[in-house]
Amino acid sequence: MNSPKNILVVTTSTIQNIKIEKYLKPISAHVVAGTNVFSDMFASFSDVFGGRSDTYQKQISSIYNEAVNKLKIAAFEIGANCILDLKVDADEISGKGKSMFMLTAIGTAIIIEKSSLKSHEEESQAFGIATTEGIKTLKKKKEIITKAENTQQIFDEDFWDFVTANQVKEVFPFLLRAYSKRLAQFQQDPSQNSQFQLSLMNYVDSFSEDEKTNLVYDAISTENDPALIGQLLVLISRLQLLNIEEINKLLRSDNFILQKRALAILHYDKPYYDKQDIDSFNEIISYISQDFKERGTRSTKKQMLSSKEKEVWICECSKTNDGYGTESEFCESCGNNIWGFKAQSAQPANTIKALRDKVELIQELI
Structure with missing residues (x-):
């Protein structure tokens, strides 16, 4: 079980021919939407036929699926691979002249035998039919x-x-x-x-x-x-x-532009983390530390009316800039620093810090 999407969800309290190894606990998930989601559609139904609206039905299905997906994530976080007795309830929350629509999904998180789960998936097949609506x-x-x-x-x-x-x-x-x-x-x-x-x-x-x-x-x-x-x-x-596999592809490409995009994405999140993510982030930190080199060149030049030399750095664009080539010093011509990054870009150093902070927080929770 490597993803919440693979969790089996059933509306019954038992599953035929499936061995249950452990009952964990009841779980719930909620989706709240403004009632305008539906009132806006009622204002101009263009797809009503026979008293029904395809748009309305698909909107309801979308909210239902979102609630079930959140329930799967809740089950995944506690180590379950199946949810029994799924129930979905709809309620209206109102107050101060405003109202909201809330969908609540509840079920029992359990662990079933993995071989049973695989067998169940193999037996599930779609019916080969084509409906008029389809x-x-x-x-x-x-x-x-x-x-x-x-x-x-x-x-x-x-x-x-x-x-x-x-x-x-x-x-x-x-x-x-x-x-x-x-x-x-x-x-x-x-x-x-x-x-x-x-x-x-x-x-x-x-x-x-x-x-x-x-x-x-x-x-x-x-x-x-x-x-x-x-x-x-x-x-x-x-x-x-945030997807670690895709990030590694970008980082290890020969295209510096794609590498910079990977650094930016590493400041974002994924829905959940596990121990493997800790190892992956540490590997990425090591890679960034070793492979992001200075793209400009450090040098010195003589000062006017003096025999003393001062430190300068030469940008990739060939512009010579005064300074020590720090992360906060940017080329007067192209706006890049000595590592090839602009001021507003994610830098290797602050990306490494962000990842280390994230790893520390994940370790505390796992």
Whole structure:
């Protein structure tokens, strides 16, 4: 069991042909959303048929899945590999004229025999059927992808609802392009920028952990637009997508730009840590200490009207700068320090400190 996503969840109090090794304890998870999540949809139902709305149903399913995923993480943290007797309740919380919608998932965390879990997974197979609803969804998905490829797609509320609910990962590159093209417009109207960022974050968050990681880190490795990189870093930070394996790929690449992006990401978090993460962070600390060298050159030059020499450093851009080449000294021409980093960038030294602090905190909790 190496991830919360692999935890088996059932609504029954027993599992046929599964050996239970240990009952741990009851666990719960909560998801709170503003009632406007639903009232906004009621204001303009464009997909109502037969008294039902696909958008409303998919929104409810998304919140339900979020609650169950949080329950899995709670079970994983105490060493369980299965949750029995799952129940999900919905309540409305109100006060001071405002109301919120809360979904609560509860269950019993247990440990089942690993061989039984594997057998259960092997027996689980999807039914080979194609529903009318599935055909309609696939048709609309293809239409959206085609429009996006031809830069004809309108990124309105209906678009975001569909690609998020149906996890249309093919449009992700086009969403990044759209963000880049709208930067000037966003600078004039920050509210539009915030709304686009929120919609993009909800869209990415709809995918599984592996799919999120693949989408975002593939883009981190290939994009060159600083604005897009900034947006991707925002996603990694808010969605806690720090991934050690992907970080190691970036650090060990021959591309210094990718290495610098890895340092920035190391200041973010992942949802949970284990003992293996401690070892991984210590290895990364060692790697950063040894492999991030000064990219400029230290030298001296004679002072005017004096035979004494003073220390200077020569930047990669060939500009000679006065000073000792410290982390806080930056080139007058390109703005980089002697290690090749700008003032606002994550530096090797402060990244190492952040990782050591994180390791210390993890060790106290484990």
